[in-house]
Amino acid sequence: MNYRTLGTTGLQVSPICLGTWRFGKEHEGLVETDRQDAHELLDAFADRGGNFIDTANGYGDGDSERWIGEWLADRDREDFVIASKCYWSQVSRFQENLSRKNVRAEVEGSLDRLGTDYLDILYLHRFDDDTPIERTLRTVDDLVSEGKVNYVGLSTADAWKLTKGLWKADINNYEAFTVTQPLFHAAYYEDVAEYLAVCADQDLAVCPYSPLAGGFLTGKYERIGDGTYDLDAPEDSRGEFDDLFLDFYVSERGWHVLDAVRRVAQELDATPAQVAIRWLIDQPDFTCVPIIGARTVDQLDENLGALDIALSDDQLDRIMDARYDEDGSLYQTNA
Numbered sequence: 001m002n003y004r005t006l007g008t009t010g011l012q013v014s015p016i017c018l019g020t021w022r023f024g025k026e027h028e029g030l031v032e033t034d035r036q037d038a039h040e041l042l043d044a045f046a047d048r049g050g051n052f053i054d055t056a057n058g059y060g061d062g063d064s065e066r067w068i069g070e071w072l073a074d075r076d077r078e079d080f081v082i083a084s085k086c087y088w089s090q091v092s093r094f095q096e097n098l099s100r101k102n103v104r105a106e107v108e109g110s111l112d113r114l115g116t117d118y119l120d121i122l123y124l125h126r127f128d129d130d131t132p133i134e135r136t137l138r139t140v141d142d143l144v145s146e147g148k149v150n151y152v153g154l155s156t157a158d159a160w161k162l163t164k165g166l167w168k169a170d171i172n173n174y175e176a177f178t179v180t181q182p183l184f185h186a187a188y189y190e191d192v193a194e195y196l197a198v199c200a201d202q203d204l205a206v207c208p209y210s211p212l213a214g215g216f217l218t219g220k221y222e223r224i225g226d227g228t229y230d231l232d233a234p235e236d237s238r239g240e241f242d243d244l245f246l247d248f249y250v251s252e253r254g255w256h257v258l259d260a261v262r263r264v265a266q267e268l269d270a271t272p273a274q275v276a277i278r279w280l281i282d283q284p285d286f287t288c289v290p291i292i293g294a295r296t297v298d299q300l301d302e303n304l305g306a307l308d309i310a311l312s313d314d315q316l317d318r319i320m321d322a323r324y325d326e327d328g329s330l331y332q333t334n335a
């Protein structure tokens with residue numbers, strides 16, 4: 001595997017990050033990825049050279065971090081880049097925010113569950129409009145000085161809030177964001193274009209979440225008729241059991257982009273998932289390391305196959321262009 005430097009952090013990471021949101025996640029009593037499957041996925045990812053793992057304090061009510069921690073205990077911690085997040089609280093029903101109290105408590109909880117002394121990256125999971133960002137950055141800066149966090153990142157936020165955070169860090173000499181984690185995939189670009197422009201300008205690494213639109217861009221969902229939201233979902237797929245799937249990932253734009261992704265996949269003898277992931281890795285303006293959410297080792301292996309294909313400029317452009325109709329209007333998304 002050819003490792004990449006993650007923006008300006010100096011960290012050497014695999015070009016694909018393993019997301020662990022579904023570890024321990026329950027739907028009506030059924031666990032999506034249980035402890036054994038989680039450990040199999042982590043084993044497979046590491047065996048193929050993956051070293052970059054994304055989790056959060058609240059994934060699976062803490063089980064994601066716990067299971068990664070158990071697994072990491074038999075590995076060399078220094079070989080892995082572990083990113084976690086704070087905002088939602090695991091310890092207090094009053095403190096869902098980026099207050100000093102909550103950030104500290106949540107980072108301590110993450111370190112405990114992961115069985116590690118430090119996080120490589122701490123993302124602010126959401127922006128907190130009630131806590132001045134300089135207060136949060138001061139807290140994170142202290143955590144960096146204490147050796148509990150190495151780098152700070154920001155996930156979903158408006159472009160101006162990302163910019164404000166960078167500015168406040170700069171004038172106060174606090175540790176600044178070096179990594180970002182927006183929702184970003186081939187059918188969801190204009191919506192985050194300004195955020196991505198800030199990342200390009202400020203040399204921030206971009207780690208897109210839901211790079212396959214929750215599985216939609218794998219091509220396993222089929223459209224029924226002309227309606228946007230009537231689809232045939234394979235049994236046991238996210239689209240079948242997760243009510244949020246239609247709201248977040250299915251759109252008119254998505255269907256048109258999927259058509260283009262499928263055509264390119266055919267040309268390359270690859271799969272749509274591989275093409276959609278490669279399209280992200282090849283972003284020209286910033287380091288882009290997609291966070292994939294495979295649920296089985298077969299899915300993981302298919303997705304890692306993105307590292308073995310190359311898209312021509314024409315193929316990249318055709319996927320870009322598919323977001324617009326013949327009159328140049330952008331097809332709509334919901335998210």
Ligand SMILES: NC(=O)c1ccc[n+]([C@@H]2O[C@H](COP(=O)([O-])OP(=O)(O)OC[C@H]3O[C@@H](n4cnc5c(N)ncnc54)[C@H](OP(=O)(O)O)[C@@H]3O)[C@@H](O)[C@H]2O)c1
Pocket residue numbers: 018019020021022054055125155156181208209210211212213214215216218220236237238239273291292293294295298299300302303
């Ligand atoms: N910062 C944030 O707010 C935020 C939000 C969301 C996610 N994340 C991070 O991003 C990671 C990835 O998000 P995501 O899970 O939505 O990513 P995704 O890669 O867009 O979707 C993953 C889902 O697609 C399906 N899939 C993946 N590869 C497949 C393949 N080759 N063939 C068929 N189906 C396939 C699987 O679902 P089924 O098998 O169930 O159909 C899998 O769970 C998360 O784990 C988390 O770490 C962060």
